Amino acid sequence: MKKILFTLLVFVCFTLIVKAQASTYHNFKVDIGVGYTGASGESFTIESHYRLSDKFAVGLRYQTAPSIVDSLSEDPPPAIASTTQKVVDYSSIGLTGDYYFNTGKKSRSLLMFGGGGVCVFVQNKQVIKLLGITTTSTTSSTGNSLGFFPRFGIETGHFRASAEYNYTGGLQNYFSVNICFFLGGGKK
Numbered sequence: 507m508k509k510i511l512f513t514l515l516v517f518v519c520f521t522l523i524v525k526a527q528a529s530t531y532h533n534f535k536v537d538i539g540v541g542y543t544g545a546s547g548e549s550f551t552i553e554s555h556y557r558l559s560d561k562f563a564v565g566l567r568y569q570t571a572p573s574i575v576d577s578l579s580e581d582p583p584p585a586i587a588s589t590t591q592k593v594v595d596y597s598s599i600g601l602t603g604d605y606y607f608n609t610g611k612k613s614r615s616l617l618m619f620g621g622g623g624v625c626v627f628v629q630n631k632q633v634i635k636l637l638g639i640t641t642t643s644t645t646s647s648t649g650n651s652l653g654f655f656p657r658f659g660i661e662t663g664h665f666r667a668s669a670e671y672n673y674t675g676g677l678q679n680y681f682s683v684n685i686c687f688f689l690g691g692g693k694k
Contacts, residue, residue, distance in 0.1 A: 532691050533557045537666055539686025543571045543596075551684055553602065555691065565602040567623060570595060571680065593632045596680065598653070598672065600625025615662055622656040627674040651675035664688050 534556055541549040548571065555565040572595045604621035628650040653675035659668030666686045673679050 530560045531557055531693055535688045535691025537686040537688045539666070539684045541682050541684035543683075544681040547573065549682055549684065551686065553686075555602075555604070555688075557691075561606050563604045563606070565604070565623075566599070567602050567625070568597070568599045569625075569682075570597045571682070572596075591634045593634060595630045595632070596627065596672075596674070596677065597630070598625040598627045598674075617661040618659075619661065619668075620656075620658045622654060622670075624652070624654050625672075627651055627653045627672070627677055629674075629677045649677060651677055653677075659684075664692060 534554070537551065537553040537555070539551045539553075541551060543549045549569055550571075551567065551569045553565050553567040555563040557563045572593060600623045602621060602623035604619045607618045607620070608616075629648045631648050651674060653673045655670045655672045657668050657670035659666060664687055666688060667684065668686075669681070669683050671679070671681050
């Protein structure tokens with residue numbers, strides 16, 4: 507009896523997945539992008555999406571935002587220049603979901619979307635000491651936490667722009683504006 511119920515459950519799930527696939531847009535795409543963050547000034551994002559339907563996509567996102575926090579020059583001996591830089595890197599990996607507002611057969615070439623995700627945020631600190639041509643580096647991980655982000659944006663052609671606010675769950679929260687191009691996706 508358990509085998510029959512399990513087979514029936516698998517069949518129903520498979521039927522729902524096949525029926526729910528996007529009919530106007532390709533199902534899979536990968537975003538590669540850069541952006542500006544309030545915390546550091548720059549970010550790099552790679553995100554894969556799978557469209558469950560024309561209006562809803564789920565995905566996996568990785569984002570990193572390195573930042574030079576402090577740069578100190580020390581008074582060196584006459585022939586040696588010395589500089590110390592403190593670098594903080596905010597990285598996140600998590601699950602995402604996007605809802606597309608204006609899709610369909612007669613939709614415009616500009617798609618608006620809203621969504622968000624749940625991520626694990628990691629903060630790494632690194633101290634780099636430059637002494638003449640010699641470099642020494644010390645890295646320490648200062649914490650990780652569970653957080654989330656809401657976002658809104660637009661897509662046109664194979665380009666995507668979005669604005670999001672990252673709640674890092676105890677680390678430094680930051681605002682991010684991203685511009686991406688994507689492989690795959692688009693209209694069928």
